[in-house]
Amino acid sequence: MANSTGAAAPSAISFRELLPDPGASGVVPEEAYAYPAGLDRPWVRANMVASADGGAVGTTGSSRDLSGPADRRLLGILRGLCDVVVVGAHTARVENYGPVRPRPAWEHLRSGRPASPRVAVVSRSLDVPEALLTEAPEDARTLVLTTDRAPADRRARAAEHADVVVVEGASVTPVHVIEALAERGLYRVLTEGGPHLLAEFVAAGLLDELCLTTSPFLLGSGPPRVVAGGPGTPGAPEHGSPRSTPVRLARLLESDGNLFARYLRD
Numbered sequence: 218m219a220n221s222t223g224a225a226a227p228s229a230i231s232f233r234e235l236l237p238d239p240g241a242s243g244v245v246p247e248e249a250y251a252y253p254a255g256l257d258r259p260w261v262r263a264n265m266v267a268s269a270d271g272g273a274v275g276t277t278g279s280s281r282d283l284s285g286p287a288d289r290r291l292l293g294i295l296r297g298l299c300d301v302v303v304v305g306a307h308t309a310r311v312e313n314y315g316p317v318r319p320r321p322a323w324e325h326l327r328s329g330r331p332a333s334p335r336v337a338v339v340s341r342s343l344d345v346p347e348a349l350l351t352e353a354p355e356d357a358r359t360l361v362l363t364t365d366r367a368p369a370d371r372r373a374r375a376a377e378h379a380d381v382v383v384v385e386g387a388s389v390t391p392v393h394v395i396e397a398l399a400e401r402g403l404y405r406v407l408t409e410g411g412p413h414l415l416a417e418f419v420a421a422g423l424l425d426e427l428c429l430t431t432s433p434f435l436l437g438s439g440p441p442r443v444v445a446g447g448p449g450t451p452g453a454p455e456h457g458s459p460r461s462t463p464v465r466l467a468r469l470l471e472s473d474g475n476l477f478a479r480y481l482r483d
Contacts, residue, residue: 230286230472232246232287237467246291247298256404259398259403260406262405262408264407264430265430266443269431270436271443272434272436272440272442273410274440276436280312280410285432285475286473287477293322294326297334299334300330300398300402301335301360304339304408305413305414306342306343307413308409308414314348316333331357336359337360337397338359338362341389342368342371343367344371349361358379362394362397363381363383364386391421426480427480428478428480429443429480465483467481
């Protein structure tokens with residue numbers, strides 16, 4: 218998912234509830250998407266957008282092609298609710314990520330917390346957008362998770378501006394991510410992908426919730442799904458077929474032809 222630059226004014230957007238209360242209007246998304254109360258460990262929520270036929274990116278290679286005003290508004294609310302936004306380095310580059318900017322509308326959502334959530338970026342090579350390193354506020358410093366095989370000069374450069382977590386081995390696993398967030402008390406987790414990082418969380422059994430926007434477009438064959446990864450890629454099963462993870466549809470909203478589903482792990 219991309220940042221929400223250019224979103225329409227919240228007052229111009231409304232959501233209609235289809236489930237669990239069909240026909241309800243005046244839905245308050247901040248309440249509908251509230252994290253569970255009293256968390257004592259990270260709760261991992263993913264927010265992704267897909268076309269009606271399952272594509273995760275549009276014609277330019279970005280998820281922004283599929284995102285309209287209602288989706289961008291909901292993205293902003295989910296960011297306002299979370300403690301940290303987790304993203305893979307490839308998605309951060311393609312979607313031109315920077316630090317999450319605070320919004321006046323978040324003040325009641327972030328009482329007792331920094332004005333904006335931190336960004337945690339997962340990168341083996343430490344090829345991350347410069348803005349994530351140099352423009353984050355001191356109380357919401359970017360968290361960079363990498364491996365001991367990353368270039369030493371890039372690790373030193375990142376450590377000048379961000380909090381760097383170095384793990385042993387070839388890759389940063391979802392378990393490493395969760396442990397680093399738990400140590401910092403970052404329990405309300407929002408991952409925005411990309412599809413390969415999301416596949417790793419699903420394969421590890423560490424995804425608690427999926428917020429999926431279905432955008433009213435048909436893309437045809439070619440684009441990746443919101444969860445992607447072939448044999449041999451991180452998140453792919455070593456033997457046999459992929460494991461099926463049951464989820465239940467907790468809420469379904471509609472706005473301007475877009476469907477907004479909230480799935481919870483069963």
